[in-house]
Amino acid sequence: MSENVDSTQAPRKIGPPLSRISRLFESKQLGWVALGGALLAPFVTATPYSLNVMTTAAIFVLLASGLNIVVGYCGLLDLGYIAFMAVGAYTAGILSKSFDLPLIFTIPAVLVMTILAGLIIGAPTLRLRSDYLAIVTLGFGEITRITANNLTITGGPSGIFGIPGLLTIGRFDVQQPAVLYYVTVLVVALFVLASARLGKSRLGRAWRFVREDEDAAEAMGIHTYKVKLLAYIFGAIWGGCGGVLFAAHLSAVSPQSFIFLQSALVLMAVVLGGMGNMRGVVIGALVISLLPELLRDLAAQRYLAFGLLLVIVMVFRPQGFWPARGYERDRGSDGADEAAVARGESR
Amino acid sequence: MTAILEVKDLQIAFGGVKAVDGLSFSAHEREIIAVIGPNGAGKTSAFNCITGFYKPTSGSVLLNGLDTTGKRPADIAAAGVSRTFQNLRLFPDLTVLDNVRAGMHLYGGQNWADAILHTPRFKRSEAMYTEEAHHWLDFVSFEGARGVPVRNLSYGQQKRVEIARALARKADLLLLDEPAAGLNYSEKQQLLALCRRIRDLGTAIVLIEHDMGLVMELSERIIVMNFGREIAVGTPAEVKANPAVIEAYLGKDDEGVQSNGDA
Numbered sequence: 001m002s003e004n005v006d007s008t009q010a011p012r013k014i015g016p017p018l019s020r021i022s023r024l025f026e027s028k029q030l031g032w033v034a035l036g037g038a039l040l041a042p043f044v045t046a047t048p049y050s051l052n053v054m055t056t057a058a059i060f061v062l063l064a065s066g067l068n069i070v071v072g073y074c075g076l077l078d079l080g081y082i083a084f085m086a087v088g089a090y091t092a093g094i095l096s097k098s099f100d101l102p103l104i105f106t107i108p109a110v111l112v113m114t115i116l117a118g119l120i121i122g123a124p125t126l127r128l129r130s131d132y133l134a135i136v137t138l139g140f141g142e143i144t145r146i147t148a149n150n151l152t153i154t155g156g157p158s159g160i161f162g163i164p165g166l167l168t169i170g171r172f173d174v175q176q177p178a179v180l181y182y183v184t185v186l187v188v189a190l191f192v193l194a195s196a197r198l199g200k201s202r203l204g205r206a207w208r209f210v211r212e213d214e215d216a217a218e219a220m221g222i223h224t225y226k227v228k229l230l231a232y233i234f235g236a237i238w239g240g241c242g243g244v245l246f247a248a249h250l251s252a253v254s255p256q257s258f259i260f261l262q263s264a265l266v267l268m269a270v271v272l273g274g275m276g277n278m279r280g281v282v283i284g285a286l287v288i289s290l291l292p293e294l295l296r297d298l299a300a301q302r303y304l305a306f307g308l309l310l311v312i313v314m315v316f317r318p319q320g321f322w323p324a325r326g327y328e329r330d331r332g333s334d335g336a337d338e339a340a341v342a343r344g345e346s347r
Numbered sequence: 348m349t350a351i352l353e354v355k356d357l358q359i360a361f362g363g364v365k366a367v368d369g370l371s372f373s374a375h376e377r378e379i380i381a382v383i384g385p386n387g388a389g390k391t392s393a394f395n396c397i398t399g400f401y402k403p404t405s406g407s408v409l410l411n412g413l414d415t416t417g418k419r420p421a422d423i424a425a426a427g428v429s430r431t432f433q434n435l436r437l438f439p440d441l442t443v444l445d446n447v448r449a450g451m452h453l454y455g456g457q458n459w460a461d462a463i464l465h466t467p468r469f470k471r472s473e474a475m476y477t478e479e480a481h482h483w484l485d486f487v488s489f490e491g492a493r494g495v496p497v498r499n500l501s502y503g504q505q506k507r508v509e510i511a512r513a514l515a516r517k518a519d520l521l522l523l524d525e526p527a528a529g530l531n532y533s534e535k536q537q538l539l540a541l542c543r544r545i546r547d548l549g550t551a552i553v554l555i556e557h558d559m560g561l562v563m564e565l566s567e568r569i570i571v572m573n574f575g576r577e578i579a580v581g582t583p584a585e586v587k588a589n590p591a592v593i594e595a596y597l598g599k600d601d602e603g604v605q606s607n608g609d610a
Contacts, residue, residue: 202462220450
């Protein structure tokens with residue numbers, strides 16, 4: 001009851017604080033601007049090094065947008081997310097190498113395997129919450145990596161080398177760095193859009209209801225276990241497709257790429273960017289993947305600087321750069337009442 | 348007339364404590380039933396058994412003739428029951444509209460592929476969700492911003508949102524757990540009118556309430572519980588005059604105590 005008393009005393013915000021800047025941030029065109037920026041980036045710098053960094057960053061954005069479904073929307077703390085990428089990368093790598101197939105034809109098998117992986121990790125952990133779930137997923141991530149390290153089919157510690165390219169049509173090879181970068185950016189953009197759209201749908205709302213209060217969600221007829229399982233499955237698909245791009249980008253897959261630190265970095269991107277908000281998560285992922293490269297001049301101290309910056313951001317902005325906005329347009333075709341409130345507040 | 352809810356000999360024990368010990372009652376269309384009793388009498392436990400949050404030790408619950416005993420809360424909700432909670436259980440960070448949309452989850456109308464592709468079906472479905480959410484907020488006379496997180500609202504407004512969410516489920520049976528707790532006099536009068544409007548939709552209402560004035564005025568039938576058992580049942584007038592009820596509320600007194608109807 002004490003909470004209830006508090007809520008009546010809390011300062012009441014009557015309307016959303018919609019300033020001109022925040023309206024700009026909410027505009028639908030922003031996604032196109034970001035995509036345009038990504039497409040124009042190679043015209044600024046197109047050295048093999050920078051293309052490599054940018055492609056890696058784009059794949060990282062895909063991973064973060066997948067983990068955002070699990071952690072940001074549904075509130076399931078997953079510390080072993082990179083395992084799904086490993087499943088995708090290994091499935092694609094093994095199949096394409098043994099049958100000499102272009103990677104793109106392995107995608108159906110990758111989907112099946114990652115969905116299976118999502119079910120395997122999801123089903124037994126549905127009863128678990130927060131810290132317990134984190135420990136189990138951490139274990140799952142490590143099991144996946146250690147299994148890959150020890151099996152013959154995965155090539156043991158040295159992994160798989162010489163994976164065929166994504167696709168070759170006649171003399172046109174997608175594997176050229178610039179082409180691969182563009183393909184990656186377009187695929188990632190589609191996945192980010194899909195993830196953002198899922199977040200604003202019936203299923204996306206159900207994920208949020210489960211995150212906020214599982215019992216209340218059940219009472220409204222939401223099968224919480226189905227909804228959570230779907231979050232895992234979607235997260236797994238995003239991760240698996242990230243794995244295919246990863247295999248195409250490096251044409252090699254080895255267990256060292258799937259250590260716990262990678263899971264932690266993806267989670268960091270989601271938390272730093274703003275859990276549950278796709279736009280924030282994209283920015284978080286870009287910061288986490290590009291900042292160490294931009295700090296390269298600091299040489300030995302660059303990870304020190306990177307770590308310090310993360311601590312500073314979290315101290316001053318614990319909700320992340322751009323957290324999910326808890327407001328939506330009220331009734332009235334143009335949201336006139338909201339606008340009036342916003343004007344009233346700004347004066 | 349078939350009963351919407353039929354509870355037969357419901358029992359639940361926590362360790363050695365029998366929280367509900369042989370409760371039986373039924374609710375029909377357009378009926379308002381109040382469950383009253385001292386604190387710890389087993390009222391909320393009974394609600395939790397009916398809605399599946401607790402598994403009854405024995406006995407059965409039938410919703411529209413369908414046995415829902417021991418099923419998952421989500422399945423029971425789908426069978427036609429909706430509820431509010433004793434302490435508000437809204438989704439605090441989500442907007443008022445989203446909270447009400449939660450009640451409409453079972454309407455369906457779109458799947459994940461529609462959502463990703465933004466099909467016409469998806470747009471129709473989303474428009475329907477928003478329209479219905481506004482409708483139910485209007486129905487409970489919710490005044491205030493609807494696009495803001497519910498945590499920003501006052502307690503009374505949050506209570507209304509919770510009822511709107513439960514109504515949006517369009518269930519045949521509505522269980523209200525202490526809807527008047529923490530409301531002032533005028534808010535209680537509005538609640539009274541709201542309950543009658545809900546009944547006029549054809550919904551059966553079972554409510555747990557401590558405010559005797561409200562209970563006596565609103566309910567057609569009152570079930571009095573104490574120590575997990577039903578000690579009296581009847582119209583407000585009958586219950587008021589029942590010596591067992593007076594004893595449960597005021598204790599035994601040799602000189603006889605008159606009920607003032609506001610225990």
